[in-house]
Amino acid sequence: MAVVVSLLQHRLLQEWEFHTDCLMLLRKLFWRPNHPQFPICRTVCDFPLKKYDVIVVGGGHAGTEAAAAAARVGAKTLLVTQKIQTIGALSCNPSLGGVGKGQLVREVDSLDGLCGRAGDWAGVHFSILNRSKGPAVWGPRAQLDRELYRQFIQTELHAMPRLTVLEGSVEELLVSEPNPDQPGQHRVTGIRIVDGGQTISSSSMVLTTGTFLSGSLFMGQTTSPGGRIGDPPSCVGLSHSLREKLGLRTGRLRTGTPPRIIKATVQLSLAQINAPDKQPTPFSYLNKHTRCKPEEQLPCYLTHTTPGVERIVMESLHLNTHIQQDTKGPRYCPSIESRVLRFPGRSHQVWLEPEGLTSDLLYPQGLSMTLPPDLQLRLLREIPALQRAEIQIPGYGVQYDFVCPTQLSPSLQVKRVQGLFLAGQINGTTGYEEAAAQGLWAGVNAGRTALSLPALSLSRTQSYIGVLIDDLVGRGVTEPYRMFTSRAEFRTALRPDNADLRLSPRGFEEIGCVSECRYEEAVRVRDALRDALTAMKSISMSSTRWREKLGDVNVSESKSTMLSALELLQYNGVTFEMLASAFPECLSKHLEFSQRLKIEAIYRPHCERQVREMERIREEESLSLPLDIDYFSLPVSLSREVREVLDHVRPHTLGAATRLRGMTPAAIVQLLNYVRKTGQDRHGKRGKHIEMAALEKEGGI
Numbered sequence: 033m034a035v036v037v038s039l040l041q042h043r044l045l046q047e048w049e050f051h052t053d054c055l056m057l058l059r060k061l062f063w064r065p066n067h068p069q070f071p072i073c074r075t076v077c078d079f080p081l082k083k084y085d086v087i088v089v090g091g092g093h094a095g096t097e098a099a100a101a102a103a104r105v106g107a108k109t110l111l112v113t114q115k116i117q118t119i120g121a122l123s124c125n126p127s128l129g130g131v132g133k134g135q136l137v138r139e140v141d142s143l144d145g146l147c148g149r150a151g152d153w154a155g156v157h158f159s160i161l162n163r164s165k166g167p168a169v170w171g172p173r174a175q176l177d178r179e180l181y182r183q184f185i186q187t188e189l190h191a192m193p194r195l196t197v198l199e200g201s202v203e204e205l206l207v208s209e210p211n212p213d214q215p216g217q218h219r220v221t222g223i224r225i226v227d228g229g230q231t232i233s234s235s236s237m238v239l240t241t242g243t244f245l246s247g248s249l250f251m252g253q254t255t256s257p258g259g260r261i262g263d264p265p266s267c268v269g270l271s272h273s274l275r276e277k278l279g280l281r282t283g284r285l286r287t288g289t290p291p292r293i294i295k296a297t298v299q300l301s302l303a304q305i306n307a308p309d310k311q312p313t314p315f316s317y318l319n320k321h322t323r324c325k326p327e328e329q330l331p332c333y334l335t336h337t338t339p340g341v342e343r344i345v346m347e348s349l350h351l352n353t354h355i356q357q358d359t360k361g362p363r364y365c366p367s368i369e370s371r372v373l374r375f376p377g378r379s380h381q382v383w384l385e386p387e388g389l390t391s392d393l394l395y396p397q398g399l400s401m402t403l404p405p406d407l408q409l410r411l412l413r414e415i416p417a418l419q420r421a422e423i424q425i426p427g428y429g430v431q432y433d434f435v436c437p438t439q440l441s442p443s444l445q446v447k448r449v450q451g452l453f454l455a456g457q458i459n460g461t462t463g464y465e466e467a468a469a470q471g472l473w474a475g476v477n478a479g480r481t482a483l484s485l486p487a488l489s490l491s492r493t494q495s496y497i498g499v500l501i502d503d504l505v506g507r508g509v510t511e512p513y514r515m516f517t518s519r520a521e522f523r524t525a526l527r528p529d530n531a532d533l534r535l536s537p538r539g540f541e542e543i544g545c546v547s548e549c550r551y552e553e554a555v556r557v558r559d560a561l562r563d564a565l566t567a568m569k570s571i572s573m574s575s576t577r578w579r580e581k582l583g584d585v586n587v588s589e590s591k592s593t594m595l596s597a598l599e600l601l602q603y604n605g606v607t608f609e610m611l612a613s614a615f616p617e618c619l620s621k622h623l624e625f626s627q628r629l630k631i632e633a634i635y636r637p638h639c640e641r642q643v644r645e646m647e648r649i650r651e652e653e654s655l656s657l658p659l660d661i662d663y664f665s666l667p668v669s670l671s672r673e674v675r676e677v678l679d680h681v682r683p684h685t686l687g688a689a690t691r692l693r694g695m696t697p698a699a700i701v702q703l704l705n706y707v708r709k710t711g712q713d714r715h716g717k718r719g720k721h722i723e724m725a726a727l728e729k730e731g732g733i
């Protein structure tokens with residue numbers, strides 16, 4: 033019976049249809065935290081095995097995705113985390129997605145990860161951010177019910193084949209001599225647990241300790257050890273293992289969280305209401321609906337700080353230890369103290385966000401602070417809507433160790449330690465989505481390595497996950513790293529609408545982390561879109577004929593050339609529905625994909641141009657770069673970082689430049705265009721001479 037319930041539950045979770053209340057009922061009936069039928073071990077003595085293919089340390093957003101991904105690729109996996117109850121906990125903001133981050137959620141979902149479906153289950157307010165810009169940079173986002181999110185993640189993990197969960201704290205990584213056939217100075221062999229000092233072996237491991245590695249909590253002038261309020265830090269032994277035993281370079285970063293406010297004490301009538309989208313858009317490609325019905329969604333509210341807020345911050349700086357420290361915090365999610373110090377005299381936005389369907393708390397986004405609790409209350413009450421507010425949990429800051437991610441390879445394996453993978457905040461990132469994306473990729477590669485399969489990497493031309501990892505391992509971090517669409521040079525191709533086509537087929541055929549049912553759906557969509565594009569290309573008419581056929585479309589009458597239906601779809605005001613009603617016999621069967629086809633039509637020419645540029649780069653790899661280029665004054669769009677690297681290394685060829693740390697495809701295109709454009713002049717004058725000199729210097733002639 034237990035097995036049948038487990039299978040049924042898992043199947044339903046994979047393929048739910050939210051509008052069927054029956055699933056809610058089944059979940060209510062069968063959901064039991066730590067249900068005994070699942071392989072969960074509370075103490076080390078309980079656990080069934082002494083050896084696993086993969087051990088994942090930490091049950092946050094990176095760890096849960098890593099454990100699930102390793103199990104999906106076929107590895108016998110153990111997830112060890114300090115508290116089973118906090119698996120999938122949202123440490124800070126009750127929200128998922130956003131600009132750049134939403135793209136990551138879609139990509140994790142396309143590789144069969146958990147967070148997209150968890151977001152659809154737990155979301156209480158859905159919106160697409162950046163709608164005024166093109167669909168390539170739209171940001172799917174949701175406010176979440178914390179409890180529902182945590183429960184969903186735990187239910188998924190508990191039902192995952194090949195995965196065991198152990199409650200415990202890891203104090204030491206066990207290592208031995210490296211395998212001589214592979215690069216590296218050590219080889220990971222297992223872990224030691226704090227409680228009783230028992231050891232468990234594995235040849236692959238993913239470390240995802242988040243904000244817990246030597247974590248310290250700050251509130252006013254009080255500092256205490258901790259990784260998150262109510263949770264102890266990772267034991268000192270683990271930091272020692274990484275630094276002293278393995279010789280890894282670490283750094284220190286910080287972040288903070290706002291006080292949680294009792295909703296009943298807030299005068300919401302004094303704040304501006306922010307409604308969700310009328311029709312929620314699911315994160316997951318498998319879901320047609322979200323669990324929350326459109327009319328059941330909760331609003332957010334917008335209010336602003338006053339001069340009184342600034343005064344309290346400035347007057348109490350001496351009582352605020354966290355803010356006095358040099359440690360770098362998240363630039364794009366700053367505390368109210370940092371905002372006031374950076375932009376004095378301004379009023380700052382504060383979003384009042386629901387914490388869940390039944391929660392009586394509000395999360396004041398924008399008011400992250402580390403003042404003493406009495407001053408936090410005084411500060412809140414300077415805001416009109418919060419003048420009677422009461423705090424349930426005060427805000428606090430956390431400082432933690434991270435491992436400099438340039439010590440990792442693109443598979444997220446530590447270069448000098450065979451079998452050791454790192455993911456999430458431990459790599460210097462911030463945010464659930466960044467953690468989930470790395471966790472999934474580290475889990476895939478840890479699983480593959482344990483099964484003697486080659487580790488894989490994702491290119492930045494293919495995915496935001498590739499951009500994130502390439503940035504981390506190529507450039508490292510100097511402050512908590514968060515994703516933005518501007519980090520992706522190929523963002524018009526890496527859209528939130530097409531992550532399934534980019535990743536699910538590869539995820540099934542090559543990587544092995546995608547289920548057959550998701551693969552089949554992605555292939556169905558891919559084939560249907562291809563057929564629809566072919567059909568649209570085959571319909572071609574003059575603009576006059578199109579105007580006759582479709583009525584008042586915005587195509588110039590003077591346009592004498594023929595336009596295909598696909599080209600016409602690029603125009604403002606032309607919809608796929610209009611084309612389908614004009615040519616029902618060949619287009620109406622594709623109406624299901626009308627929005628995707630419109631987006632595809634808009635971006636296709638640009639994406640094709642980018643593909644041609646990439647091909648050009650490959651063909652031009654041997655193109656010489658003049659040795660006397662002044663990279664700092666080059667009149668092209670290159671970042672300061674890239675100019676510094678080029679100036680320092682002075683690569684001889686374009687191919688050598690592409691392999692430099694931190695070089696992006698966009699920078700290479702800029703360089704290629706510049707050298708091609710100026711090449712002729714230079715060859716006529718000094719170019720040849722310089723190339724000869726370079727060869728001589730290299731001993732080439």
Ligand SMILES: Cc1cc2nc3c(=O)[nH]c(=O)nc-3n(C[C@H](O)[C@H](O)[C@H](O)COP(=O)(O)OP(=O)(O)OC[C@H]3O[C@@H](n4cnc5c(N)ncnc54)[C@H](O)[C@@H]3O)c2cc1C
Pocket residue numbers: 089090091092093094095112113114115118119122123124125200201202203240241242243244245259260261263265266267270287288289362365400428429430455456457458461462463464467
């Ligand atoms: C106070 C605070 C403020 C934050 N503010 C923001 C913000 O403003 N914006 C933002 O985007 N993000 C913020 N975050 C960060 C966000 O919570 C993280 O980015 C995200 O949770 C990172 O996921 P992770 O999986 O790397 O780590 P976490 O979610 O931190 O999970 C780490 C897990 O590892 C476990 N663990 C640690 N050490 C051990 C061990 N030795 N043995 C076993 N288990 C262990 C922990 O119990 C925990 O379950 C904040 C976090 C905190 C704590």
